[in-house]
Amino acid sequence: MLKKFTLVAMMGALISVSFGAATANAATARNGECESGEFCLFYNSDQGGSVSDFTTSVSDYGDEQPGCYDFKGAGNGKGLCVKNEAASVWNRTGSPVTVYFNSGYGGSKQTIAANTKANLNSDLKNENASHKLNDSGSGGGGGGTGGTYGAPNDNPHPSATARAPQATKRTQHVDDEIRRLTGETHCWVGDYRSNEPSDSNHNTGNALDCTISNAIGQHPNAAQKEQGWKLANWLKKYASKLDVRYVIWQGKIWSVARASEGWRTYNGGSGVTSGHYDHVHVSIQNPHGD
Structure with a gap:
C-alpha cells in the first residue's frame, strides 16, 4: 500500500510541474515582449x-x-x-x-x-x-476602399510667398497633385486672415485646408474619417516629394522636423474646426517656417 501511495504522489507531483511549466511559458499580452503565440x-x-x-x-x-x-x-x-x-x-x-x-x-x-x-x-x-x-486576407469590410494613392511628381518650385487667397506655385503644385491622384477637390488657401500674422502659412499662400466632412464645423462620419487619414498619411508619406512641412488632422499633427515622433497631439485647439476634425491642413516648406 505504501508503494502504491508513493507512486500516485509522484505522478501528481509530475502533473503539477508540467502544468506549472506550461503556465510559465504562456505569452503575456501587452508586456512589451514578442513571445511565442503572439x-x-x-x-x-x-x-x-x-x-x-x-x-x-x-x-x-x-x-x-x-x-x-x-x-x-x-x-x-x-x-x-x-x-x-x-x-x-x-x-x-x-x-x-x-x-x-x-x-x-x-x-x-x-x-x-x-x-x-x-x-x-x-x-x-x-x-x-x-x-x-487566423486570417488569410478575407477581411471584414468597413472603413472605405483603403489603400494608398500613387506617388506624386516632385515639386519643382522654389520657396516663395504670395498673399492669400492666392497660392504660391509650390502650394499650387501640391493642390494639383492632390486633385490628380486622390480625387480631393475641396482644398483651399482661404481668404487673408487679419487675425493671424501677415507671414503665417495661410496668409503667404503656403498652406491648404482640405474639407473632409460634409461642411466646415461638422464632424466627419466614419468613412470620411478614414478618407481624411488616407489623405493625411499620403501627404506624410510623400512629404519630401511635395515639400510638405507639416500635416494636421483629427487633433493630431505630423511634421518633418519631428518626424521621429510620429503623429502627436495637436495643441492648437479642441473644437471641430480648430482641432482640424473637419478638414486636413497641410503647410508647405516656405521662408517663414512654422
Missing part, C-alpha cells in the same frame, strides 16, 4: 525599435492616448500609438495574420504567414489600422 508590431523595419505585442485581433488601434494601443517595448517609438506607425511585424502564432490599412479590417492588406517576420509593404508601412488573427 502577433507583434514594430516601430522600425526589420523588427527594430519598440514592439507592441498582441494575443487577439484588433479592429481599430485607436488614434490617441490613453485609449489607443501603443508601443510597449524599449526603443524608438515607445509610447506612441501603433496606428499608422508600424514598419515591420513578427507573427509568432501558428496561423496567418493579416494587417489592414483601414479600421474594421478593410482596405489594402498584407498577410503574414505563421511564424514569419516581415516588413510591411509600401501600402501598409506607417499606414496600419487593424489586424486579424
Whole structure:
C-alpha cells in the first residue's frame, strides 16, 4: 500500500510541474515582449525599435492616448500609438495574420504567414489600422476602399510667398497633385486672415485646408474619417516629394522636423474646426517656417 501511495504522489507531483511549466511559458499580452503565440508590431523595419505585442485581433488601434494601443517595448517609438506607425511585424502564432490599412479590417492588406517576420509593404508601412488573427486576407469590410494613392511628381518650385487667397506655385503644385491622384477637390488657401500674422502659412499662400466632412464645423462620419487619414498619411508619406512641412488632422499633427515622433497631439485647439476634425491642413516648406 505504501508503494502504491508513493507512486500516485509522484505522478501528481509530475502533473503539477508540467502544468506549472506550461503556465510559465504562456505569452503575456501587452508586456512589451514578442513571445511565442503572439502577433507583434514594430516601430522600425526589420523588427527594430519598440514592439507592441498582441494575443487577439484588433479592429481599430485607436488614434490617441490613453485609449489607443501603443508601443510597449524599449526603443524608438515607445509610447506612441501603433496606428499608422508600424514598419515591420513578427507573427509568432501558428496561423496567418493579416494587417489592414483601414479600421474594421478593410482596405489594402498584407498577410503574414505563421511564424514569419516581415516588413510591411509600401501600402501598409506607417499606414496600419487593424489586424486579424487566423486570417488569410478575407477581411471584414468597413472603413472605405483603403489603400494608398500613387506617388506624386516632385515639386519643382522654389520657396516663395504670395498673399492669400492666392497660392504660391509650390502650394499650387501640391493642390494639383492632390486633385490628380486622390480625387480631393475641396482644398483651399482661404481668404487673408487679419487675425493671424501677415507671414503665417495661410496668409503667404503656403498652406491648404482640405474639407473632409460634409461642411466646415461638422464632424466627419466614419468613412470620411478614414478618407481624411488616407489623405493625411499620403501627404506624410510623400512629404519630401511635395515639400510638405507639416500635416494636421483629427487633433493630431505630423511634421518633418519631428518626424521621429510620429503623429502627436495637436495643441492648437479642441473644437471641430480648430482641432482640424473637419478638414486636413497641410503647410508647405516656405521662408517663414512654422
